[in-house]
Amino acid sequence: MSSIVFLIFAPFILSIFIPLMSLKIRNFVVITSVISLATVAVNTTFSSAVSFNIPHYIHEVLVALDIFLLLYFLHRGRVQNSTLVSILAIVQLVLYAIVLNLSSAQDGLDIVVDGLSIMMYLIINIVGGLIIIYALEYIEHEDISAKKKNIFIAMLLFFIGVMNALVSANSIELFFLLFELTTLCSYILIGFRADEVATQNSIKALWMNQIGGVAILLALIFSITSYETIYFSELISKVDNTFLIPITLLIVAALVKGASLPFQSWLLGAMVAPTPVSAILHSATMVKIAPFLILKLSPAFTPFVSITLSLFGAFVFLVASVMALNKDFFKEVLGLSTIALLALMISLAAYGTPEATTAAMILLCFHAVSKALLFLQAGILEKNYHLKYISDIDSLINIAPKTLFFIMVGFASLTLPPFGAFVAKFLAITAISDQILNNPLNAIVLALLVLGSVVLAILYFKVTSKLFTKEVFQNFSKEKLAWKYFIPSFALFLLLVAGVLFMIDLKTIKVYELVVPTLLLVATPLLFKYATFKNTPRSKEYNCGEKDEFIVSTHYYEIAPKYLKLFSYIAIAFIVVLQVGGLF
Amino acid sequence: MFEIVLILIAPLVGGLMHGSQRVIRARMQNRQGPPLLQPFYDMYKLMDKRAFIVHPYHTILGILHFLTLWLVVALIILGTNLLYVIFLHLLATVFIVLAGFSVKSVFSHLGANRELLSLLAYEPIFIFLATGFYLFFGTYDISVIRENSTAIMTLPLLFIAFLLTIPLKLKLSPFDACEAHQEIVGGVEVEYSGVYFEFLYMAKWLEYIFVFSLLTLFAGDSILFAIALVAVVFLVANIVDNSTARVNIQETVKFLLIWGFGLSILNIIGLSFV
Known part of the structure; x- marks a missing residue:
């Protein structure tokens, strides 16, 4: 229990003091606390399930905090002239008042730490922690005051604390508060650069996430009126097949956080923030709430809800993958692939079968590591080489071999054997195939999944190959990376390698099936380094005798806007169907 | 032991298939054509040529492509997991x-890009092929598929879908846009020369073995049926190659996605009603 309390409260307390510190002390304190958070998180894996109650007086404080937070949103809505934010804040206030009125003191456990929470602790604290170390260097290159830099770091730590609390919450009321706090964090971090676009996008993120808040409050009201509980565990065990609306409303909240269609634009808008924000939103925190929540709720799903959500997830997976094919902004490509993979996790988690759940969890872990690695490299490209667009990042192999290596590993780890994401894909195909004979609709899910994953593979290798184009007679220069850039990237790389060992240990697929591709992938960089073909003569490329200058470019595949609109409507239709399915 | 010999001679068998294909093509065009062993003479000649390389990475990746493909073929011969083999093939690609x-190089880039796009055309069909066998036999193990009687009556649409991918994988008309000698000078191959081109050449032979060994899965445990299937499909593929014109890569992908993948999905959906 003490370790859980530490994981939740240490980041909060630190984030209060960090703004007061000088640069050196700050870096020292942050690095030591990140290391201790990660250690404690690893330690929790050895402890058994923990659950406890929050003292009553803290409850009062939390309620006050909640009301204060909603009032703050209302205030921001008025200041930023966004009626949408204000209206949603008022709706939330009203609904929250109803909830407070309905819920009398109940017996139940506010905090329950199960296997799922522990897995999330690992992701949040290890991956999130590495991103914060990286952010220490990154933020120094921003053109802002020292105090603001400190606040930035403090916000990231605060975010980690909120997430640690969120994944431990069993009380939906507490969950709502933490959900809103993540919304607050993302709102502040997205608007951090305070220019016009940043402000606009932060407001968008705010109102979209508020929809999630409204959904949770409605779910809470239905849960109290129909099932007399405010606890996840009791709701899931008590819920009746004929009235699933509290569950389906919670699913909507998950979809909002996971930036599924039609809510995708808030996450794409988050690109304007400093890169560590994107990294932490996409990999360790915020969006991971979506698959987490679905995994938590899936035992309560009826077959109808299950298949609808699986179809929806697979549909978004394909659409987001195709959308990414047309993007040129590196971070946007990564962002859309996050949306796609989150949808895939949701789709798998919705099945609730052991195989599909395992696949979803493996994907959840390794997507976090791979995406963090990729986003860190995006930040390095931006800060060290002033590169943001894929069309500009020609021949990176000549100038930045280390960064290129990490990008290659990042992309490879999302598709190729022997990495975790590959194992997840493998398990997913089997898990869905097993369901096809029960319900032919699963064949459609599988088709969407297969198409989406091929499209993603094309996307990844389109981007990497662009980086890979090498001049014939140019030797590459040594790349200097600041250690706060290099260590987190390298640590994430090691995590991916450790993941391969873990996969071998997991025995879901045969050992040689992992070892063989590992050998091939290890051989590749070694051969690059040592097989120099010194005695073989070199030649320039054959150009049919033409003397035209060759410009490397990639292909873009655009979806017509009318289809994009159609896809959003389809997504909305799915959500409506889901709610209707919850009613009957 | 038998398997190991098969694995070792796999590229040679592929070479023979390539040679016989050139003979068949010549006869169809009323030409004398090269001898059956021409691919091996080519190899011998290439070894003698002075090799130029563009840069080591390019060469190494070509060799790795060949090695991975050989591994894929070896795993098929050893009778391992079909779905896994298909994913390992992706690594080779x-x-x-x-x-x-x-x-x-413009040509190399165009070729590579088409190669990537063609992935979209055949990979989904391959994965559904594995799914089809999985649903029928309850396992992805190729050895189990080979020990049981043919599944072709249950997976007829998947069989047709698979046939559609064959020209694409073997770079035969009408789906040979990836290579398209007259247009993009062989695509990815263009920058390889001398002894290093041999690896790409052998990789091409291995693709024959890859495709036709997948084809024999439809024959189940009957060796006669397998031989007949390979012979007929090989012949038909060549007739089609000789009598059709190349379609561009977009058309190829569209055709295979709609017809090939469409039929695969139908077959899989149909399975749940049987």
Whole structure:
């Protein structure tokens, strides 16, 4: 229990003091606390399930905090002239008042730490922690005051604390508060650069996430009126097949956080923030709430809800993958692939079968590591080489071999054997195939999944190959990376390698099936380094005798806007169907 | 033991298939054509040529492409997991695509890009093929598929879908846009020369073995049926190659996605009603 309390409260307390510190002390304190958070998180894996109650007086404080937070949103809505934010804040206030009125003191456990929470602790604290170390260097290159830099770091730590609390919450009321706090964090971090676009996008993120808040409050009201509980565990065990609306409303909240269609634009808008924000939103925190929540709720799903959500997830997976094919902004490509993979996790988690759940969890872990690695490299490209667009990042192999290596590993780890994401894909195909004979609709899910994953593979290798184009007679220069850039990237790389060992240990697929591709992938960089073909003569490329200058470019595949609109409507239709399915 | 010999001679068998294909094509065009062993004479000649390389990475990736493909073929011969083999084949494709993009050559880039796009056309069908066998036999193990009687009556649409991918994988008309000698000078191959081109050449032979060994899965445990299937499909593929014109890569992908993948999905859906 003490370790859980530490994981939740240490980041909060630190984030209060960090703004007061000088640069050196700050870096020292942050690095030591990140290391201790990660250690404690690893330690929790050895402890058994923990659950406890929050003292009553803290409850009062939390309620006050909640009301204060909603009032703050209302205030921001008025200041930023966004009626949408204000209206949603008022709706939330009203609904929250109803909830407070309905819920009398109940017996139940506010905090329950199960296997799922522990897995999330690992992701949040290890991956999130590495991103914060990286952010220490990154933020120094921003053109802002020292105090603001400190606040930035403090916000990231605060975010980690909120997430640690969120994944431990069993009380939906507490969950709502933490959900809103993540919304607050993302709102502040997205608007951090305070220019016009940043402000606009932060407001968008705010109102979209508020929809999630409204959904949770409605779910809470239905849960109290129909099932007399405010606890996840009791709701899931008590819920009746004929009235699933509290569950389906919670699913909507998950979809909002996971930036599924039609809510995708808030996450794409988050690109304007400093890169560590994107990294932490996409990999360790915020969006991971979506698959987490679905995994938590899936035992309560009826077959109808299950298949609808699986179809929806697979549909978004394909659409987001195709959308990414047309993007040129590196971070946007990564962002859309996050949306796609989150949808895939949701789709798998919705099945609730052991195989599909395992696949979803493996994907959840390794997507976090791979995406963090990729986003860190995006930040390095931006800060060290002033590169943001894929069309500009020609021949990176000549100038930045280390960064290129990490990008290659990042992309490879999302598709190729022997990495975790590959194992997840493998398990997913089997898990869905097993369901096809029960319900032919699963064949459609599988088709969407297969198409989406091929499209993603094309996307990844389109981007990497662009980086890979090498001049014939140019030797590459040594790349200097600041250690706060290099260590987190390298640590994430090691995590991916450790993941391969873990996969071998997991025995879901045969050992040689992992070892063989590992050998091939290890051989590749070694051969690059040592097989120099010194005695073989070199030649320039054959150009049919033409003397035209060759410009490397990639292909873009655009979806017509009318289809994009159609896809959003389809997504909305799915959500409506889901709610209707919850009613009957 | 038998398997190991098969694995070792796999590229040679592929070479023979390539040679016989050239003979068949010549006869169809009323030409005398090269001898059956021409691919091996080519190899011998290539060894003698002075090899130029563009840069080591390009060469290494080409060799890795060949090695991975050989591994894929070996795993099929050993009777391992079908779905896994298909994913390992993806790794082989990734190597050749990276190789194609790693040099600054228009043709190589066009070829590599088409290679990537064709992935969209055949990969889904291959995965559904594995799913089809999985649903029928309850396992992805190729050895189990080979020990049981044929599944072709249950998976007829998947069989047709698979046939559609064959020209694409073997770079035969009408789906040979990836290579398209007259248009993009062989695509990815263009920058390889001398002894290093041999690896790409052998990789091509291995693709024959890859495709036709997948085809024999439809024959189940009957060796006669397998031989007949390979012979007929090989002949038909060549007739089609000789009598059709190349379609561009977009058309190829569209056709295979709609017809090939469409039929695969129908077959799989149909399975749940049987």
